[in-house]
Amino acid sequence: MTAAAEGSPPLRMAGGRRNALLQSEAVQGVALISPTFLYALILLVLPILVVIAHSFWTQDYLTIDHTFTLENYRIALTEPIYRDLLWRSLYISLTVSLLTVLLAYPIAYFISFHGGRHKSLWLFLITIPFWTSYLLRVMSWKVILGYNGVLNSGLMGLGIIDEPSTALLYNSSAVIITLTHAWATFAVLPIFVSLEKVDRTLVEAATDLGDGPLRSFLRVTLPLSAPGVISAALIVMIPTVGDYVTPKLVGGKDGVMIANAIQAQFGKASNWPLGAALSVTTMIIVSLMAGAAVLVIRALQRLAR
Numbered sequence: 001m002t003a004a005a006e007g008s009p010p011l012r013m014a015g016g017r018r019n020a021l022l023q024s025e026a027v028q029g030v031a032l033i034s035p036t037f038l039y040a041l042i043l044l045v046l047p048i049l050v051v052i053a054h055s056f057w058t059q060d061y062l063t064i065d066h067t068f069t070l071e072n073y074r075i076a077l078t079e080p081i082y083r084d085l086l087w088r089s090l091y092i093s094l095t096v097s098l099l100t101v102l103l104a105y106p107i108a109y110f111i112s113f114h115g116g117r118h119k120s121l122w123l124f125l126i127t128i129p130f131w132t133s134y135l136l137r138v139m140s141w142k143v144i145l146g147y148n149g150v151l152n153s154g155l156m157g158l159g160i161i162d163e164p165s166t167a168l169l170y171n172s173s174a175v176i177i178t179l180t181h182a183w184a185t186f187a188v189l190p191i192f193v194s195l196e197k198v199d200r201t202l203v204e205a206a207t208d209l210g211d212g213p214l215r216s217f218l219r220v221t222l223p224l225s226a227p228g229v230i231s232a233a234l235i236v237m238i239p240t241v242g243d244y245v246t247p248k249l250v251g252g253k254d255g256v257m258i259a260n261a262i263q264a265q266f267g268k269a270s271n272w273p274l275g276a277a278l279s280v281t282t283m284i285i286v287s288l289m290a291g292a293a294v295l296v297i298r299a300l301q302r303l304a305r
Contacts (some may be wrong), residue, residue: 051279147166175247
């Protein structure tokens with residue numbers, strides 16, 4: 001009895017500490033997010049791990065040889081066809097990102113600073129193109145840029161050209177135009193949100209100190225809205241690298257991108273390991289570019305301050 005009585009206080013203390021630990025905010029927070037985190041881990045990380053694992057194997061006709069090898073990465077990085085497709089994809093993606101930001105910023109600026117009580121209506125209107133199918137929007141550009149399309153007919157009607165031009169469709173320029181139109185709205189929304197957070201009193205203070213509209217915009221509004229610009233550029237750049245529908249429909253042989261080669265490896269070629277290596281290589285390069293872009297823009301923000 002004495003020993004039990006002497007041992008019970010430490011047991012009660014240990015139980016109390018355990019109960020306090022279980023009731024702490026940190027443990028309750030982990031317990032709260034654990035199901036969601038596990039769900040995201042299964043849906044997002046596990047497929048990536050499967051693709052990475054396949055990239056180190058080889059295709060042996062209808063079976064996959066699980067012997068570790070870097071041959072697929074050698075092919076992905078040294079074969080001219082894949083190297084050229086990757087550089088073309090990065091060029092198209094960066095160009096589309098730049099054009100969408102340049103087109104989206106004035107729209108977002110107008111809605112934020114001059115939209116008044118109709119901001120919600122303006123935002124609603126710019127989402128109307130998304131009511132139609134993505135394929136339908138791509139095909140509409142095919143009609144516009146085609147040999148007998150709207151643009152050629154208009155140029156001929158104005159007397160600018162004598163016969164329809166074949167340079168408007170089935171090249172990288174057609175892919176850039178189509179992707180820019182398709183992703184413009186995705187660039188407007190993050191820039192608008194960033195502009196909404198700009199303190200209007202700072203703009204007024206810059207004006208009171210003698211800055212004109214342009215100087216005030218460059219010194220106050222643009223630097224403060226840079227996070228939205230970064231987000232818009234990344235939102236557009238990352239998925240457009242992996243787009244294969246648009247190049248297939250309007251790109252032709254001169255507008256093929258790396259995603260088309262990946263789709264061919266997973267499809268007709270049935271070479272999943274090489275397709276996985278191309279996918280991982282593209283993902284790593286895009287991630288490095290995105291990280292570098294964020295670091296550069298943040299450095300420019302610090303210099304601007």
